[in-house]
Amino acid sequence: MKFWLAQASTSAPESDYLMLALVLASIAILILVFGLMLIYAFKYRATNRMDRGQIMKKTWRLEIAWTIATMAVFFGLFVWGADLYVRLFRPPAGALQIYVVGKQWMWKIQHEGGQREINSLHVPVGRKIQLLLTSEDVIHDFAVPAFRIKHDVLPGRYESLWFEATMPGTYHLFCNQLCGTGHSRMVGEVVVMSGADYENWLAANGAAGTLAEQGKILFMRNGCSGCHGSNGAGGNQSNSTVPAPPLAGLYGSPVTLVDGQVVIADDGYIHDCILTPEKRRVASYPPIMPSFSGILSEDDVLKLVAYIKSLAPEKQL
Amino acid sequence: MHDEAVAHEFQYASASHQADTAVAGMWLFLATEVVFFGALFLSWIFARHFNQAGFDAGAERSELEIGTINTVILITGSLVYSLGVVLIEKGKTRAFIMCAAAAWLLGLAFMILKFAIEWRHDLDRHMFPGADFGITGDLAGGAKLFWSFYFFGTFVHGVHLAVGLGLVAWVILRVWQGAFSAAYLAPVLVVGLYWTFVDIVWLILYPLIYLIGRAT
């Protein structure tokens, strides 16, 4: 029998303090409501013929008093919860990025070094981890109760979720959004390890090249290099038949779209350019990029994104 | 014979009390229709916001001319029915029947133009967002969203218009039979409100379908 939940991330204690405040406030109000109810029920029972005295008549002052008191407490709770929430969903600097793909009914996880796992996630303790989540079919939800974090995983876009584990151990990973028959089997574990253990684990599970290396193979195989050049140098009349934007150095740099909007070429942008290029068409190139939706799986897109990222010079922004 | 002018259901104080209440009931029903179509408009906002290029590319393929003629037809239909209401209030029952019949025919003309001609034309050009959708390439997704909106929205509006045609036909019949007249107008007014409301919905759908996507 378990009464308490492990606090295994930096945000867990913060979330629990908030819960504690809520619990204490509720208990106080429950004591007030149940207390008054029971006292009145007993004291003012019809068979008790004691003199009631003057019955309270003026209500405005009382009504306004408890309205304002309630509002003040509520506003305090709102600010507290909002502050933590905003910090929880703002990705931190310098985090270790791990990709998570949900599909009916499993979690597929890819590390930057190319290591892959299913229904388990190995992370080092004491490092900020940023998860980039997407789904191949329906909406899933990535939840780790011990970290007090949760986010829906949607098809067709990336979501970001971060945490910093503070305690080595193995914790539950649940899908919290009903995703079909196997919903309750879409569970796994998060294994938090010391830094050294994590390095060992990475080495022992070394994959066929890093994610970026695997992406490079796909880049050649799917004909991307035909237009964008073999090293992502970009296309022009000399080295390929069609003009296509250069990809080296693209990641993290601003891109001007046809409608004049300027966006930063981040993971989500590159992902969209591969699967739905019409959505955010880049200016000054003809609209000839075909959509790879249905051709490339989400895993493949991840690898391509990782490859394009690796073409960017190390930027210190 | 039963005098309709003074008889009323037993929860009302008078016939005019009942008639006014019926009209108020229709206004409230139309309020529900406003939010009903509001949900459709919100889906338009979402779809276009996330896929502007494709959505507009789809919209460019819509039949602007037929859409515009249909808009004129519906406006005229509302006008004619409203003229009929003015006339029947002054006791000109036959003139009302003429007007309502004209409104009915205009409604029918809209239906024929929309579903027999425009829809068929759209389907012939493979605009139904199914397997052999006529727009391919990058813009296909957004265009499919547009045409989903188009077929769904015009269908739902068409169902409303079909109900309107039934109601107007019923009113014409009852006026013909002498059941409704200047002395007892509530059903005529109630149907008129609905009839014009269907027109209003089209007035909003018209720019969403035919106009907005044509900017360059």
Added chain:
Amino acid sequence: MMRLLRGAFSGSLGTLAALFARLSPGKKEGIGWRVSGLLLTWAVMLILVGIQYGVSRLHFAPGLRPVLLVLSVIMAALAAIVFMEIGKGPGINRLFAVASLLWLLILLGLGSMDPFTRVMYYVHPS
């Protein structure tokens, strides 16, 4: 206060309807002026549709999109005021109409706040 607002509201609707009637030639009483009011409204609506159609033919600038929508809203308002005679009958008719618009605003306003402010995914400048 409420009564004043209600009065002002239905009064202004009545004035608008009457204004359309007065602008038109014909008798000011009886059927005549109501018929001409209806006809005038119809004519105005046709002109607005004409403008909408003309602009769309001409491949207009994107900035004109809201104008096209506003024209439609004006036409819808004209239909409600003149054809549906919203100014007539018990005051709750107006109450229901205004409520429906308010709720439409809530739905579209709060609903579209999400797509317009959503950051699909942003990378912190690391």
Added chain:
Amino acid sequence: MSVAEIEAPATAESYLEDGYTLRSWLLTTDHKRIAILYMLTITIFFFIGGIAISFVRYNLLEPQGMIRSAETYNRLFSMHGVVMVWFFLVPAVPVTLGNFLLPLMIGARDLAFPRINLLSWYLFVIAGCVLLVALYAGGVDTGWTFYTPLSSLYSKGHVALAAVAVIITGFSSIATGLNFIVSIHRLRAPGMTWYKMPVFLWSLYSTSVIMVLATPVLAMTLLLLTFERIFHVGMFDPTIGGDPLLFQHLFWFYSHPAVYIMILPGMGVVSEIIPAFSSKQLFGYKFVAWCSVAIAVISFLVWGHHMFVTGQSVYSALVFSILSFAVAVPSAIKIFNWLGTMHKGYIRFDSPMLYALGFIGLFTMGGLTGLYVATLAADVHLHDTYFVVAHFHYVMVGGMVSAYFAGLHFWWPKITGRMYPEMWGRAAALIIFVGFNLTFFPQYIVGYLGMPRRYHTYPPEFQVWNVLSSAGAAVLAVGYLLPLLYLTWSLLKGKQASTNPWHATGLEWQTPSPPPTENFETTPTVTEPPYNYLPAEALDRHA
């Protein structure tokens, strides 16, 4: 046809004696008979939903699941949700007690549109039949929320049929709300000003506002879903750039206010019962009345709090969170006013009062935990866990069903002309209170510990809480079966009820029990304020 003469027949025979044929019931336009028809129908659905959830609780006795098939399990809880929400909770109080009492309370002879009222019952029955067909064909497995793209493109259940059933019942709900609003505006008896209306009518009015202005959005949403389901393409389809979150926005635009469709009438019932059994005026009448309206309006501004972790814009989430706190304020005001009503009253503990006190307690607990899930960061942890399940069951079952039973016991003598055995009534109220807490309190804990909703199997460490909960469900089932038995018994053997057995105020208590078809022989003129209870009289009565 239904156009009748002004003067009603002089014979004041009760509405129950006005024809005994099946036809006289099935074609009736009498609001009281339609209320009875509704009462029978929703009782059937209550037990269908109850049977479905019994299997669910049975399954959860073991971590690996007592029912072998996960598919079956998903269909069971989905059916429980769909049936309970749309075929019991949403209609429950308005179409039964509301239908019966609204004309009586405003001093009218019927609702404004009696035939539309009958139509709304038929729509409800048709919707119910469509749902039963869907159930017979195998049911749905998407949960009652029908989230896309699971429901539109992936589910193998009968989503379209279920959606059509919900659309039809939605129109039934719109018809009822429309009728109520127009009746309250147009049919009040002479002297019945807005501030002389019982609070129950204020809450029915507010409920109707939600029914009328939220339900159409659900209808459109489910039509879009059905379109997408049939043609495999549509506005929510992420593969072509559609946004699945759009579905959630539209769905919750209805479904969050719908929670207040469920709870507002319950608050209205309690606002009638507390003064009646305290023999005292309702404390802060205008506040309680206007709080209903405020809840109805603000409830439309908070739907996004169901989507704090779904990928909605952070800015939206902030706005929806603070508005969610705002909607809790009027609810809190109501609770304090009910307590203020009890203060210095002459309190009697008949069964309606016991149910009403149970309502206050359970609703307070449900409302307070609502604050947890309105608080952004806390919701991140609690979202889609059993905590949420417990929270809304406290509000909707602990609150709403208790209030429905309270109202049923309070007005039973008026509706049927019979008294039920009082001791059984009190016993059932206690059993329900205890059983309810045993069922749902453990779910708060197991939810905090992380157990997700809608899980067919679960990690063994959660088993203790699930077994406790299932045991509580068994107690609760007994509590809900008891009223069915003794209320049915009372129809046959119960004591004849007097016109006003509880010494309550209000127009409905001035006409015989059961009331005549035309409600009042002559239209009453109202001069007194509501809840004109005289404590001195009460003292004498019990001396």
